[in-house]
Amino acid sequence: MAPLPPDGTRISSGPNGRCLIATRTFPPGAVIGKFPSPIIALPDGPGIKTTCNWCLRVGSEAGGTLKLKACTACKAAVYCDAKCQRAHWKYIHKAECRVFTNLRETLGKDWLPTPVRATVQVLLHLKGGDAVVTEAFRGSEKLQGNVEGFKSDPQVWKDFELMSMAAATYSGQLQNKESLDEAMKVLCQVQTNAFNRLDPDTGATGIFLDPSLAMVNHSCIYNAFVGFEKRTATLRATQQIDEGDEIMISYIDSTLPRSTRQGALRLYHFTCGCPRCSGNLDAYEVCQSLPAIPLNSFSLQPDLKKLQNPSIDRSKVTKEQVERIHNEWYEKTNSRTDDAMDIAEDRWKICKPLVEANMWAIEPVPSTILGLCNYWQTQYKWVVYALPLACFLATECDPVKYPAPFETWRVKGIIVIVQLLAVTGELTSSGELAKRCPHEGIVGVLALADQVTMCQGLLHLAIHHGLIGADEDWQVLKDAKAMLKDLESLPGREKESSLIQAWAKNPEDPQGKVFFEEEVLKPVKELSSIAPEILDAMLGNSLQIRVSRG
Template sequence: MPPQLPPTLRIHHNPDPTAPKRRSLLATTALPTPGTTIATFTTPLLALPDGASMRTTCNYCLRTPTSTGPNPTSGTPTSPSGTQPPFSLKACTACKAAVYCDPACQRAHWKAGHKGECGVFGRVRAQAGRDWLPTPVRAVAQVLLLLHQGGGGAAAARVREAFGWGVKGKEGEGKGKEGGGDDGVVLEGNVEGFRKDGEVWRDMELQAKGAVVYAGLGEGEEVLKQAREVLCKIQTNAFNRLDADTGMTGIFLDAGLAMVNHSCVPNAFIGFDKRTAVLRTERPIQEGEEITISYIDNTLPKTARREALRLYHFECDCPRCKDDLDVYEVCQSSPDIRLNSFSLQPDLAKLRNPSIDRSKVSKAEIDAIYKKWQALTVPEGNDEEDHLRLAQARWEVCRPLVEAGMWAVEPLPTTIGQLAMSWQTSYKMVVYALPLLCFISTECDPIKLVAPFMPWRIKGVMGIVMLLAVTGEFTASGELATRCTHEGIVGTLAMADQVSMCEALLRLAIHHGSIGASEDWGVLKEAKAMLADLESLEGREQESKLLRAWARDPEDPEGAAFFESQVLGPIKALSSFAVETLEAMLDGKSLVKR
């Protein structure tokens, strides 16, 4: 039987064996509201943390011990009220490798596959001297054991069906281009496609062999062939389970979710929350329209996108690829622009008619810029001079984009973002990270990710909150002026109501996080806890009243005026200092008072 799908979806089969898409998922009803949940997937075939992270993540529910965050009123770490208290992870008493947050998760994982793999880690420890496996190797070993050992209950039965164990002539499409049986069960592996890529195939052969050896299944050619096929199916159909809270990755494989096809201009997106994947609308979807997501970073230049899709063994023919549209052109045609009226870029005219000069750089030159940027060698150590030289080289490579004002075109946003990330953790440079994050949130992200409820845009807003917590403390103590040489930054922060700025940004994060993410998302829970702390402060009743009115109705006259003057104004001012700050640093000028 096919994977269970909600009534909002149906499988469409194309009878043409030469069609690039043999199978797709269609909407059975109109989904006009962006952020609507289309389907929730809670029983994946595989859900594994990445590599060594299996020692710091519950191996079943994929929770990590709760971390603390800075309080925007003090800049000091706190345990936010209302969040789940930290917990400890306990190792499996048999293998001592897999860890769990509680006995219930350990029992559930035992049934889901750990019963078979538990003995694997003893062999790993004996032969490799470690207590974890690379994620692909562990995934293949887990599947092989479920296929070979018999029994295993419902979990094993679902794995056997999805991987075509004992089923002849049944291969579904999955996330590749070839098609097969009409039941939509068996995952496609694209084995021949992988085999043609010599270097990739050699790596996959090594991973498959490792999985067979550690699973204790011998090294016969038949089982090695099975392992290679399993690995190809995992690589073709599994998703990178990127956790927006921690940045940790892993594998998430669900047969139903694997049927969603790719587009570089998708109408849906996937969010991961622990062991659950949620498919949501990114833009309005019509009845009968195909549901599509992006398998890759779809904001990359065309050549880079094609390279990223290479291992999926198809060539994308979406509008972005056919017409070689850049991020500004895609943004201009997006129906989600209107949602930015409640965001850090409420100037919708700027999104519809950006002030860029395309005569400064052609699309072919953009591809060349990205390729040259990628070729720059990243220093292995932490030498500041080496990293400064890399930043200078990257900035120079991006110079044509700077001159064209095309701040949202890669690799320029990543260049700025990496510097911001580096400065956030630097005692000397942390103040200067704030203008960079404000710039990214107003000039880059709204173009690249038009819908303001996309998780990475929410993370950007929360990043500004965290830095305002730090600079707020510096301002209150009088330390800011001794740490920063930029009079504009110092003056803006000295005059700003940084607590009101934090409250407004938290309200933005909570509003959009409630649309684009699960209520259990750590970022959303932390934002709610921080807002509760701010609302408990005395003497801020009037400011909070105005911000609540603005959050209920962005066009409320008094609330909108307060937001414009006390929140958006300072953010725009800080953003305006970002480029000159970058130029000064990259020219070797000191930004820190001695």
């Protein structure tokens, strides 16, 4: 039986092979399809002990908010409750359990590398005669494996041989060359068609494979994206998709320079010929070409003219220079193990031509700022300085890189600002802010701002877009709702809350709109405007950095 596409779509054949075509219109944010019955859905190797092996909720075997209990037989796979354990036992663990028992008894290990475990599961399903898995991996409409493409890379093929040998051995099916070849084919099919579920912000890891979802092809200018929640994948439109349009997602980080994107697509064994690649378009050019810009009228960057006509100077840096900058940034800084500030200083120097051209949304500038922001959030001395950087990313970088405001990166960026405001709010109320931060601009903005109102407005914004771009069970969204509930229960804030709530219900409400722009948007923009100065002061003068860090 061929894969069944979601309602409103059909599987067709095109120049890039099988593809998914819309048979009706999907507006921005619309759910194109849900995929709740994957062939493979599992955590990464070590994650087998910290993630429910059926529903994929993240927890802790020892305790925490979600307590997990190990299988009493193999003691490897863990589950959040008996229902999940029974479901996993019936689906695959009845056959898989002995694999982990043998693994522990012979090697003292209790987990397998993710590709090996996935291949083991498929081989066990095939041995058990599972009709869906058999059709997906052996049938007339079987998943593509690109075996010859993988063979063309000797190092990759050598690694695949080792993994397929392990999978065939652990599944008890290493009988002859034919069985080893079968394991290799399955591994290639898994590597070609599985999705990465990694989300560092929620702790989610692992891979997901559904034959219907695997029909969606790649484009660096995508019109849809995939989100994961527990054991379900959801395909959503990022812009309007009309009847007859091909539905396309990005398999990689599409905001990287062209040569880096093409390198990342190497394991998929095709050369992308989308407009972004064929025209070598940068993030600003792609943003200007997309119909999603008007959606930003309800966002932290409501100045649509800024997105349509960015103030950048292309004469200062060519696209060939951008490629070289990114390669140098990657080669010179990813291999270092020095102090984080030293790394940030090196990265900033490499990015200088892009900064001088005001091309803040071009990689690797956003990654440089994000890395420093993440580091400063963990440092007692520097945490206050992370706030302007987070505001800058949310207003100047992310809206260009991800023009649809409901994409999860945009929502997460808002939540980071809220988390930092919670820290600076405590420092402001205790009088410690000025002692911790000598920067008059930051202190001045926060001294005049109502940081509780800022958080409330930002949380409403995050929840609004989070409900469009993700499922209600998305942990980031659940945490935002909990924070908002706590804020709105604070006494003596009825007037402020009513104005923010009026704006959240109707962004064009006269009083609510003015209140949001003055009390939320204005201080965010002011903090954002300080970020370039902070970056240059902290990273542009090595002597100053060493003195201030001493």
